[in-house]
Amino acid sequence: MRLAIALSLLISAPAVAAPDGATVYKKCAACHLPTGAGVPGAFPPFGADFATLAKSSAGRRYMILGVIKGISGPITVAGKAYRGVMPAQVGLDDEAVANVLNHIANNIAKAGKGFTPITPAEVAKVRAGGNGLTSAAVAQLHASAGGR
Numbered sequence: 476m477r478l479a480i481a482l483s484l485l486i487s488a489p490a491v492a493a494p495d496g497a498t499v500y501k502k503c504a505a506c507h508l509p510t511g512a513g514v515p516g517a518f519p520p521f522g523a524d525f526a527t528l529a530k531s532s533a534g535r536r537y538m539i540l541g542v543i544k545g546i547s548g549p550i551t552v553a554g555k556a557y558r559g560v561m562p563a564q565v566g567l568d569d570e571a572v573a574n575v576l577n578h579i580a581n582n583i584a585k586a587g588k589g590f591t592p593i594t595p596a597e598v599a600k601v602r603a604g605g606n607g608l609t610s611a612a613v614a615q616l617h618a619s620a621g622g623r
């Protein structure tokens with residue numbers, strides 16, 4: 476009897492998979508637009524800045540924390556100033572955060588060579604280390620991570 480219960484738990488446990496990147500991206504598209512072109516001065520585009528940041532550990536940390544904690548500028552992206560507020564994207568687990576950032580890097584910002592996918596483990600580590608940060612503190616990471 477016990478064995479039967481244990482077995483049924485084992486079989487049903489992995490049923491809840493994180494949504495894939497394109498599905499999560501629908502949340503982002505409300506502001507950053509489905510194409511990722513953004514709105515100059517309001518919502519930054521996912522282009523060269525994203526592609527550059529996605530290839531350095533400081534840049535990846537900034538973007539992961541941006542999704543988890545939000546971003547409250549000023550930041551400068553592709554030569555334009557942004558003084559908006561991106562709300563923390565609540566309800567995304569480590570895998571969902573990794574999936575959406577990888578989706579943007581591969582399919583929208585076209586990061587190409589030199590980009591290695593973000594893993595859920597990387598997200599978990601950054602999440603744990605960035606616990607006390609405000610969205611304004613996250614914004615300050617942008618320039619030091621090489622964003623421009």
Ligand code: HEC
Pocket residue numbers: 499500502503504505506507517518519520524525538541542546547548549550552557558559560561562564575576614617622
């Ligand atoms: C309610 C609007 C809104 C939504 C929804 C939103 N963002 Fe943002 N996002 C912003 C704003 C505004 C900024 C710029 C913040 C500033 O002006 O300081 C930003 C900035 C960013 C940046 C930094 C870009 C750079 O080049 O520095 C990343 C990365 C990002 N968002 C990813 C996401 C992802 C991924 C999602 C979906 C899971 C998402 N955003 C959902 C409004 C939004």
